[in-house]
Amino acid sequence: MVRSLCTVTTALAFGWGGFVLAADDAFQSPLLGLFEAGVLCAQDEGTSRAAPDTVAGTTHVVTRAPEFISDGRLVPAVIGVGFGVRSGLRDGMMQDGVTMTVTHPPFAGSGATQQSFQTRIGSDTDPGITFYQFDYDYELALGDWTMTASLGAVTLYEVTFTVVPPETLPNLADACGYQNLFS
Template identity: 50%
Template sequence: MRLTLSFFCLLATAVHAAPADMTGPQIGSLETGVICPPPTVGETAAPDTVAGVTHLVAEDPPFVSMSRRVPAVIGIGFGAKSTTADLMGLSEVTMTVTHPPMGKDRITQQSFLTRIDGISPSLTFYQFDYAYELVQGRWQMEAVKDGEVLYRASFDVVAPKDAPALAQVCGFEELLS
């Protein structure tokens, strides 16, 4: 009986677990990591996000770490650089970010439109701008076009003390609490 109960508990956990990371056939390359975001040059409307906007940057910053372990620090960013297998690229890609509950409404999912280029890597990232965003746990970024998952990448957001070197890499240590 104990073995059967354990099996059903494992099965229930597997059914409710987040989908595994993956890269679909329409993606030519995918890299993930942590970034120190450059200054923004503007914003674009993103009504399905808590902030209501996403940042526009003039230059894609390099990854400061290829880790998917991200310290919960204001100013740190994380995400994916990708290209499509087709040189023409893809527009109207829906990026959905799933995370532990945040903000006064306890939102667990945000989405916005993006484009993935077929020649130069396209950066899609999430940056911690506000204290309410600093929720620890599993975060997932999923790119979808016409119902097809292009890629899915998971990140673990941790307390700054659990990734001290990375928490200080962008020079935001005065914001650590």
């Protein structure tokens, strides 16, 4: 299930520049003043928002951004584990109406390989977070998952995570307290 952090935003009204290669081969626009990606633990608090271009049909909006438990790009396939990006535009600007597209290996049952929803990019002083967490068994698709944030034809960032079997990363798989998978 996709989740995002929302707060009050203002419109962004200046030209878009080129792209910069960030750490771990993530692309980020020079408009970003903050870009952090990593693995996190699920949160139950928040509200739901309609997201018709997702398999679940909704996204979960949290009010408190979870901390990353790892800044790596390897993610154990465990219910309750998530991954995503904390980001903010430069100069205190924020932007609503950002399209997040998540491409992933085919889901069991539906065969879905892409989902998208609306999110926001916070500011460098008040960042937003958008993440995907595993809530259902069908989501535990091993392989590369790419998150692309765009505003119209402009890509603000793109980052790839690799979902691996939990036994590959036992400490990280157990970090959220959902480890009863190896019996």
